[in-house]
Amino acid sequence: MKLGQQKSSHVGRGTEHGAYRQAVIRMDQEQFASVRGKAERDGTSLAEAIRTLIEWGLEAEETAA
Numbered sequence: 001m002k003l004g005q006q007k008s009s010h011v012g013r014g015t016e017h018g019a020y021r022q023a024v025i026r027m028d029q030e031q032f033a034s035v036r037g038k039a040e041r042d043g044t045s046l047a048e049a050i051r052t053l054i055e056w057g058l059e060a061e062e063t064a065a
Helices: 029-042 046-064
Strands: 015-017 020-022
Touching: 029 046
Parallel strands: none
Antiparallel strands: 015 020
16 A cells, blocks of 8 residues: 555554554644644644644534534
């Protein structure tokens, strides 16, 4: 499989770690730099910035539905 391709046969399951699930994602350099910049501006970790952006995206999707 080439970089950027996804298997369309199933939804990823992630890896369970206690009460949390972990998922590995790939971003292009521009996306990574943007998210890292947000984390630096906010004084948070990269992981926290990613979680925040996911939460905002999900809330926007719910509002639009």
